[in-house]
Amino acid sequence: MKRLLKITLVLAISLIAFGTYAQDATHGVGSIHKFTVNVDASKVHLADHVGNTYTWAVFQADGTTAAVSGTDYSFTSAGAGVDANTVNIQWLQAGTFFVEVTEANVAGACTTLRRLQILVSTGTIDLAVIASDNAGAVVTGGALTDCNDGSGALIDNITNDFGSSTRYFTVSMANESNPWTTGAWGFDFATSVASTVTSSAGGTVTGSSVAVASGTSQVILAVTTANTPGISPANDITLNLVASGAFITTGAGNTSEDVANAANNTPDSFVITASPETSVIAID
Secondary structure (H helix, E strand, O other): OHHHHHHHHHHHHHHHHHOOOOOOEEEEOOOEEEEEOOEOOOOOEOHHHOOOEEEEEEEOOOOOOEOOEOOOEEEOOOOEEEOOOEEEEEEOOOEEEEEEEEEEOOOOOOEEEEEEEEEEEOOOEEEEEEEEOOOOOEOOHHHHEEEOOOOOOOOOOOOOOOOEEEEEEEEEEEEOOEEOOOOOEEEEEEEOOOOEEEEOOOEEEEOOEEEEOOOOOEEEEEEEEEOOOOOOOOOOEEEOEEEEEEEEEEOOEEEEOOHHHHHHHOOOOEEEEOOOOOOOOOOO
């Protein structure tokens, strides 16, 4: 019994020394957050602390192992120095981390430590696809159904070419409900019928994949397919573009969109109405 009591006391003392923490905030992979101490209501460094030295650090879930800069997180501002009472941190990996700051007085002999527990989640990465016009404005309802682009055009008697139709889909990437612009991103896609797909500025289409450059949170894809003349609605085209495999790129590599957020990767479909397949004019 005495031995059990002794072990219990040692554990209790250890917990007090280390501190017990509840999760203080949830952030998303790739997001950048500003951490601050010792400021007034106007975010000005408190006079009593001016001249002190601050050292910021990030630890893994056990609270003692240092997180790896460039893999788990990255300081996007100075992480230490005189009057460095703020720091910007970009999260690069999902997991639980502790953000800690040590403040030393001007003499440098005495210090105070503070820390927060942060849960970093991939669940905030969200790609969305909408049926749109060529400027990115959403198209819904009856406007999704329209004649093919060759409707009313003169058909060449030699080539018998009924032309093609182009429709647009706007794809956007967000993180923590904010447009993702701090890194590259990308996705795969599939169209409902054979099509040629091109992207607006910032996006590069290779096969059935799109790579989007850093600084661009949205691209507009032009999807062009051959018209199918004949009886309507039997020869109408239902055109859709479904995205998959979405990811963002941080300093630690690629992080994929959570499956739970994939519902909005499938937009409404366009219906391209067929024109009659009028034969060549015959002469008796």
